[in-house]
Structure formats: C-alpha cells, structure tokens
Amino acid sequence: MERPGGVHEDDPPGGHRVNPEHAALIDGEPLPRERVDSFLETRPSRGAGLYQFAAPPRGATSHNEPAPARRQPEAPSVARQRRRWATQVVVTDELARRACAARGLEPPPEVSPAKILTLAESDVADLGSIVAAALAHSPAARTLLAALEAEQTVPETAVRDYYERNQDRFLTPDALRRGVTPFDGATPQDIRPYDEVRDHITRELRTAAGRQAFFGWLDQSRAGVTYSHGHEHPGDPSHPDHEHRH
Template sequence: MTPEHAALIDGEPLPTERVNAFLEAPPRGAGNGATSHNEPAPARRQPEAPSVARQRRRWATQVIVTDELARRACAARGLKPPPGVSPAKALTLAESDVADLGSIVAAALAHSPAARTLLAALESEQRVPETAIRDYYDRNQDRFLTPEALRRGTDPFGEASAPEDVQPYEEVRDRITRELRQAAGRQAFFGWLDQARSHVTYSHGHEHPGDPSHPDHEHRH
C-alpha cells in the first residue's frame, strides 16, 4: 500500500501525490542518471523491472523533497520564485549539468523555480578574492590562449610560448570571477541541501536511492 506521504519534513508530511505527479510526467530525461535527448517522448512508459521502478520513485522523491526544501528556504529569505511549471512538462537535463551536479540536483534545478531562485541567491552572496582569480588565471593558461595561438597549436606551458599568446588578465578577469562565483554558489547549495535534508524522514519506498539499508541502493546522484 502506498503511504499517504513520501516524507516528513520537520514533522510535516510531503504528500505522495507530488511524487506521483512528477513520476507521471513524460519520461524525457527524467530517469536516474537522466540526460537530454532529441527523440520525442514516448506516449506510454515502457514496462520497468520492479527494482528500476523502486529506484525511480526514490530518485523522484529526492527531487520533490529538494523542491519543497527550497520553497521553505526561499520563504525564510523573503525570496519570491517565479511560478512553477506544470508537472506534465517534459523534464530535459543537459549532460553537463548531470555531470557537474548529479542527476538529482540537476533535475531539482530543472523542475523547481524555488531551487533555481535559491541557487541564484547563494551565488550572488559569494565573494571571490582577487588572489583566487589571479591564481586561477596563472594555473590555467591553456584556457586563455588567443585564437592565433590556438591555430598554431601553442603549448601555453612550453618554452616556445610567448606572453602575447595568452589573453591579458584584465580581459578575462570578469569571466573567471563569474565561473568561480558559480562554483562557490553550487558548493553553498550542496552544503545547504545536505543540512536541510537532515530534517527529513522518508517513508518506506521513498528512501534515498543511495541508502545502503535497502537492496536496490546505488550511489549515482
């Protein structure tokens, strides 16, 4: 029998219906380890092995729990996320997002305006020291080669490279700052989520997919 709630968050029930609505959306890129693709979503979901279905429900629960936690965090911060999308809208995840964030967090950000709003707020709060920006530039010269140097196949760390083969620090500083702020914001989001999930108790069948206490567990996120 399916429980009425998928989880308790600080003792408050999260209705199973929210997980069901997410699961019933067209399965385009919305599986464990989800990625985007160009094929149209099938009209009907193919039959799944019981273990796969169990894991998909646990994965979906994590996405919906993250959405709810982000809604509460936004409310506490006085942030107003834009209106949400329909649960029936196909969920498409970029390969790079899944690789960088893990499928659960990537799916939560794709699904949840609150999660995206919270992430943006956390990114805006990050302060990147000038020394960190300069250090990144000095250690990653290969990322800042000029187009001419790239065409010549210049080795930025070789003896034959010249200062003019690398874009000046002043020209790329703002780009580096954005990248480092984004990385720091994501780390802050992960830290917030780990702490927020400590207040969640899951119903049977809705545990984290990596929870070793159930036989289907796996460690893909």
C-alpha cells in the first residue's frame, strides 16, 4: 500500500515498519499521521507547490521551475525525505498552536490549500526552509512570531551602532549613481541622516530579534518531541537518507 508522498507501508526504509497511527509524540501526546498526509496531499511532490517557499530536498526540482506535464516517479529516498521534512512543518504548527493557547493568542482561520502563502527567497535563506514553510502553512506560527517580535525591545544604542557600522546601506541615491562608497571618498552629504533611517533600522532589528526568539522557542519545544520511524528530522544522521538542509 502506498501512502501519500510515495512511501510504502510494506517496505519502509531500513525494514522498520512506519507507525500507522502517529507521526510523532509531543510531550507524550500523539500527533496523528493523517496531519502529515493531509499536508502532503495539498502540495505536489515536485516543482512549485510543496517547495515553492522552501529549499527542496536533494532530487526535487527548483521552486522556480514550472511543474512538468508528465512527472517521473519520485525516487524513494526523495519521498522519504519529503515526508520527514513535512513532519517537521506539521510538528512546528502543532507546537505553535499549543504556545498560542498557553499565551491566550487567537490565530486567524486556516488558509485554504488553494491559497497557499509564499515567502520571499530571502526569508527562506534567513529562516530555513522548515521554518519558512511552517510560517507559510501555519496561522498559529505566524501569530506566535508576531507576538514574539512585539515583545522585543531594541535599545537606541543598538540602532545607532548598526547605523555606524553599516554606512554602505544608507548611501543617498545620488551617491549610488556616482559609485561612491563609505570607504572611498564618501562625504557626510552622501549618507542619509540617522533620523531619516532610524525607524527602519529599529524595525529590522526587532524583526531579527523576534526571529531569534522564535528559533529559541522552537528548539526548546522540539525537545519534547519523539518521532516515529519514517518521520525523523531530514538531517538526522541515524537514517541513511539524511541531509542537513533546513
């Protein structure tokens, strides 16, 4: 019998039978395997879809490529990695739901599969594909991230220090046209004033601090997760298909 994602229950990797009931235990409570199946069913196995907001595992097509008219069978190792990757996204969603409930936060309604949210490639690079996909998939994860960002305090000294150390980011349009750099003859008139860019820098630093807080929360929360066979982290070196790709 073939499950969504090309994984066969009769011949899972390493001869281990995949747990038919749950993908993981979160603090001892089962996460139904159907949650992972549902996530995979709403996203194609190749091309855009599943990986349109994430760096795909080895063997998947680029998220910038159109889906081919006729797809070749997916390699078993790619299918296994895709399921493990999807499990991480679903686990992150569940952990975020619990964190929101504990904080008294009310996430917005679920996004329908026909309206999959996407993130910029720069966000995928900064966040990693699992976290980026979780934020695209999970209203609870987005709600929690927004709450964590709002809690961050950015000292004025940090804003000023960032401005002083990154003058190349604040060159005026005229200076950029002339090819001026802060290290090659730039004058004070070539640099945008601190008061003009202060709020923008503060927002950037608050966003970065909020993401770091989110990563810290996720690392701590995942400590209570035990994965079933076939649902381990895709970078777990204990299985032969592992690759350290976030």
